[in-house]
Amino acid sequence: MAYQLEKYRNRDSRHTCPKCGKPKCFTYYVDEDGQPLDKSVGRCDHESECGYHYPPKDFFRDHPNREVIEARLSPNRITAKVSHRNKSIDTIPMEYVTRSRSNNSHLIRFLFSLQKDNEPVLKQVLDDYHVGVTRNGETIFWQIDKDKRVHGGKIIAYNKEDGHRIKDKGVNWVHSLLKKQGVLNEEWTLSQCLFGEHLLSSSANRDKVVAVVESEKTAIICAVQYPDCVWLATGGKSQLAIDKMKVLAYRSVVFFPDVDGYQEWLERARAFSFCRSVRVSDVLEQNVTEADRMAKIDIADLVLREWQSLRQYREDTPLARAQRMIREMTERNPALQTLIDSLGLVPVVDDG
Numbered sequence: 001m002a003y004q005l006e007k008y009r010n011r012d013s014r015h016t017c018p019k020c021g022k023p024k025c026f027t028y029y030v031d032e033d034g035q036p037l038d039k040s041v042g043r044c045d046h047e048s049e050c051g052y053h054y055p056p057k058d059f060f061r062d063h064p065n066r067e068v069i070e071a072r073l074s075p076n077r078i079t080a081k082v083s084h085r086n087k088s089i090d091t092i093p094m095e096y097v098t099r100s101r102s103n104n105s106h107l108i109r110f111l112f113s114l115q116k117d118n119e120p121v122l123k124q125v126l127d128d129y130h131v132g133v134t135r136n137g138e139t140i141f142w143q144i145d146k147d148k149r150v151h152g153g154k155i156i157a158y159n160k161e162d163g164h165r166i167k168d169k170g171v172n173w174v175h176s177l178l179k180k181q182g183v184l185n186e187e188w189t190l191s192q193c194l195f196g197e198h199l200l201s202s203s204a205n206r207d208k209v210v211a212v213v214e215s216e217k218t219a220i221i222c223a224v225q226y227p228d229c230v231w232l233a234t235g236g237k238s239q240l241a242i243d244k245m246k247v248l249a250y251r252s253v254v255f256f257p258d259v260d261g262y263q264e265w266l267e268r269a270r271a272f273s274f275c276r277s278v279r280v281s282d283v284l285e286q287n288v289t290e291a292d293r294m295a296k297i298d299i300a301d302l303v304l305r306e307w308q309s310l311r312q313y314r315e316d317t318p319l320a321r322a323q324r325m326i327r328e329m330t331e332r333n334p335a336l337q338t339l340i341d342s343l344g345l346v347p348v349v350d351d352g
Contacts, residue, residue, distance in 0.1 A: 003029040003037050003056045007189045010176070017044040019052035029056050047237045048260060048296050089191040092150040092174060092184075097142050100132025100153070105139040106160035107217065114307040115224065125223045129196055140174065141216035141233075144198040146247055151193045154216065154235065163304070165217075194244055195219060195233040200251075205230045210253045212240075214261065218300035222256075225303045229254070237261040240268045249274040258298040259284045 006013055006028045017026040018040050025045040028036035036042070041059045044052040103112065103126060115122045132140030134155060143151040153174030157166040178184040195216045199205055211229040213219050219233040234240050237258060253275045257265040266280045281299075288297060295301075330337040 003031055003041075005043060006030045006034070006036075007191070008173070009186070009189065010179075014045070015039070015042070017046070017050060017052055020044060020046060020050040022046065022050070025050075026052075043238055048258075053238060089149065089151065090175075090184075090188045092152065092178070094148070094150055096153070096174065096178075097130050097132065097144070097150055100134075100140050100142075101127070101130060102133040103131075104137065105131075105133035105158070106137045107139045107156075107158035107163055108133070110158070110160055110163035111221070111224075114304070118224065121227070122224050125220060128199060129220060129223070131220065138169075138172075139217075141195055143193050143195055143235075145193045146197055146201045148198055148201075152190050154195075156216075158217075163217075192235065192239070192244070194247065195235060196223075196231060197247055199230050199232075200247060210248055210251045211256060212248075212253060213256045213300070214239075214258050214298060215300070218256075218298050221300040221303050237264060240265055242271055245272050246274065248272070250276050252277045253279070255280045256283070256299045257281075258296055259288055259293055260296045 008014070008027075011024050013027075014024045015026040015028060016023045022044075026042050027045070028039070028042045030036050037056055038059060041054050041056055043054075044050040103109070103123065108126065108131065111122060112119065130142045130144065132142060132153065134140060136157070137160070138155050138157045141154045141156065143154070145151060155172040155174065155177075157169040158164065159166055173190065175184055175188055175190055179186060179188065194212075196219055200210070208228065208230045211222065211226070211231050213222065213231065213233050214235070214237055216233045216235065219231040222229075223231040234244065237260070240255075253272070255265050255269055255278070257280065262280070262282065262285050269278050269280050272278050284292075284297070284299065284302075287302075292301075
């Protein structure tokens with residue numbers, strides 16, 4: 001019998017993780033009838049914090065008699081499952097992608113603050129990836145496949161001050177909102193593809209090396225910094241699945257896992273023999289500090305450090321240094337800010 005991760009329908013299709021105990025974050029492996037193999041068999045959405053993933057092959061290894069029973073009960077299930085995969089996927093009309101396109105999300109405004117000398121390139125990248133925005137300033141990362149079909153839109157909130165993800169808000173999806181509005185029916189099912197996959201169809205990208213990262217934000221940043229590659233994102237460490245990767249057949253591919261995903265991706269990449277060449281980069285393994293490992297950084301964090309250093313260099317005038325010094329002093333002693341405000345003091349620098 002073949003099993004796959006349960007498709008997301010609504011929050012009721014997510015369950016309590018047997019490891020971390022958090023509700024609405026655990027995905028069962030189910031058969032074609034939607035029945036779970038076992039309530040311990042599945043994957044936690046909190047990949048970095050929890051990391052629990054117990055696939056069917058490990059369950060059958062631990063319960064060898066169960067596998068024999070499953071085979072006897074349903075000897076023809078695997079053949080049925082193959083034909084089931086060939087059905088058409090549910091999609092979202094392209095008009096929603098077009099209407100959402102904007103550079104006014106909190107994340108994108110933060111990136112523009114670091115790329116003032118490179119705005120045209122950043123704008124072009126955002127157009128290429130069709131990055132959108134919600135009314136609340138959250139970023140929409142649209143998943144569009146090589147046939148220009150819109151699989152879904154992942155909605156993520158970022159801090160406008162530093163561009164970091166606001167994890168307390170979690171991840172939302174456009175199809176969930178459209179279901180609530182009655183635009184999509186409740187049976188609509190998300191079938192994910194790689195973020196940026198549509199770029200593979202461009203003639204300009206035909207001979208480029210494909211670079212695969214975990215997060216959509218990372219793909220955007222790296223596409224600006226390293227335009228000689230086609231940057232795609234899986235959407236998570238555990239999303240490096242063969243079904244998604246088959247669009248990379250006959251391409252030269254380099255995988256850039258987050259610092260906590262190197263060994264897992266190194267193992268998974270061995271299955272991608274359909275690619276022309278495959279390499280898993282160890283740039284983070286060789287260059288990060290222990291603090292970086294604790295923070296679970298990715299390659300975009302290294303690029304952002306460079307961008308921030310350049311911005312500080314551009315802004316590091318005598319007046320900027322004085323203002324930064326005053327800011328640090330008032331943070332340590334808030335009463336000092338009261339004195340400055342009451343006396344109307346302003347910093348004065350001697351350019352001579």
